[in-house]
Amino acid sequence: MKFAVYLPPKAETEKCPALYWLSGLTCTEQNFISKSGYHQAASEHGLVVIAPDTSPRGCNIKGEDESWDFGTGAGFYVDATEDPWKTNYRMYSYVTEELPQLINANFPVDPQRMSVFGHSMGGHGALICALKNPGKYKSVSAFAPICNPVLCPWGKKAFSGYLGTDQSKWKAYDATNLVKSYRGSQLDILIDQGKDDQFLLDGQLLPDDFIAACTEKKIPVVFRLQEGYDHSYYFIATFITDHIRHHAKYLNA
Numbered sequence: 001m002k003f004a005v006y007l008p009p010k011a012e013t014e015k016c017p018a019l020y021w022l023s024g025l026t027c028t029e030q031n032f033i034s035k036s037g038y039h040q041a042a043s044e045h046g047l048v049v050i051a052p053d054t055s056p057r058g059c060n061i062k063g064e065d066e067s068w069d070f071g072t073g074a075g076f077y078v079d080a081t082e083d084p085w086k087t088n089y090r091m092y093s094y095v096t097e098e099l100p101q102l103i104n105a106n107f108p109v110d111p112q113r114m115s116v117f118g119h120s121m122g123g124h125g126a127l128i129c130a131l132k133n134p135g136k137y138k139s140v141s142a143f144a145p146i147c148n149p150v151l152c153p154w155g156k157k158a159f160s161g162y163l164g165t166d167q168s169k170w171k172a173y174d175a176t177n178l179v180k181s182y183r184g185s186q187l188d189i190l191i192d193q194g195k196d197d198q199f200l201l202d203g204q205l206l207p208d209d210f211i212a213a214c215t216e217k218k219i220p221v222v223f224r225l226q227e228g229y230d231h232s233y234y235f236i237a238t239f240i241t242d243h244i245r246h247h248a249k250y251l252n253a
Contacts, residue, residue: 001057008046009046017251024121029051037237037240047247056088074158078091089162115139120143120144141192142190144235145210191224
């Protein structure tokens with residue numbers, strides 16, 4: 001597995017908090033580090049930023065490269081239970097356990113201070129990582145996340161392939177369903193969504209379902225619908241500093 005790590009100047013003299021970025025469909029570890037413009041804010045706030053890949057690569061599984069929204073580049077941050085995916089496609093365990101252990105052992109990070117954010121499929125990943133592990137992440141945010149994958153075409157395709165046809169198993173990786181049963185420590189969630197995002201209009205993202213669930217559970221969520229923005233990295237680059245500032249508030253507290 002490839003991953004990208006950014007070390008701020010502060011890391012030369014002390015251990016810094018770790019902020020994990022989870023990317024969207026078709027991405028590698030390169031998209032965020034080359035397109036988002038996160039460096040200045042991460043440097044100012046003294047945050048180590050880690051960007052993993054979005055799936056295993058080169059597993060030689062039949063069908064892994066047949067479509068852009070399943071298999072390679074589309075791990076969906078779940079631990080697959082179905083053949084032939086269950087051996088390699090364990091992205092949930094990778095980003096919550098294996099990768100942090102590797103980072104903590106090899107880089108100047110404070111293992112007690114970590115947060116997570118992401119975009120689209122990775123926004124879904126960030127939300128479920130935080131909701132499934134109360135207290136593990138100090139903060140969470142997302143750009144245009146897939147909020148209710150059990151009800152959208154992308155989610156149905158991925159979950160049926162990775163997790164099988166029993167839809168009750170899907171709920172364990174669905175942010176809207178996880179919010180409904182969340183019992184953990186206070187989470188302050190920030191979400192930015194482009195108003196002109198085609199995937200929002202196509203019913204892939206379903207943020208209203210997530211917001212309704214948060215409101216019902218009295219979980220604070222700041223949801224900003226951004227006029228004139230789509231699903232692209234221009235959108236992410238415009239608001240990345242706000243997100244890093246959001247995380248720094250909790251990581252540097």
